Amino acid sequence: MYKVTLLKTAHIDCAESVLYKGGDPNTASTIGCHAFLLQKGDEYYLIDTGIESVDEANKTKSSKADWARFEDEYSIKENLDRLGVDCGQITKVFLTHSHYDHISGVVHFKNADFYMTKEEYDLFLNDTSVH
Numbered sequence: 001m002y003k004v005t006l007l008k009t010a011h012i013d014c015a016e017s018v019l020y021k022g023g024d025p026n027t028a029s030t031i032g033c034h035a036f037l038l039q040k041g042d043e044y045y046l047i048d049t050g051i052e053s054v055d056e057a058n059k060t061k062s063s064k065a066d067w068a069r070f071e072d073e074y075s076i077k078e079n080l081d082r083l084g085v086d087c088g089q090i091t092k093v094f095l096t097h098s099h100y101d102h103i104s105g106v107v108h109f110k111n112a113d114f115y116m117t118k119e120e121y122d123l124f125l126n127d128t129s130v131h
Contacts, residue, residue: 002045005037007079008072009050010057010101013065028065030126033057033078033101037085045092049076049105061098063114067101076105087111099122 008035016023019031036047051057053073059066080087087108095103095116106114116124 002038002040005039005083007035007037007050007076008031008070008074009076009079009105010054010067010069010073012067013074013106013107032073033067035079035105037083039082042089044089045094046076046090047094048102049109050079051101052076052104053106056104057100059087061129077108095120 011030012033013026014031015025015030016029017025019029033051034048038045038047044062049111051067054067054069074082077087080090088111090109090112093109093112093114095106095114097120098116
């Protein structure tokens with residue numbers, strides 16, 4: 001059994017029309033950008049790495065609002081430091097997709113194997129694709 005810990009990295013107010021079909025474009029909901037730490041004994045895995053820098057993330061967004069951090073939101077490294085987990089202990093990182101708000105913390109995990117779908121990997125490496 002794995003222990004799963006939610007790691008909050010940032011949030012944004014997003015128009016509901018972006019979040020779901022038929023959503024009101026004039027009504028916003030606050031959504032979080034999170035990563036998940038999975039631990040089983042001395043094994044540590046991550047699902048996504050969250051937002052490293054809200055300033056950089058705001059250069060990539062398409063919404064009118066900005067990414068920001070509440071008091072309980074930190075970069076992935078800061079989250080792990082607070083838990084007493086060294087980035088070098090993470091051996092696997094699973095990336096759900098290659099948007100900045102999911103991958104920008106990968107720079108900290110030099111000992112990890114990374115996993116993503118082949119389709120996403122091919123899109124990520126294609127210079128002509130738009131994300």
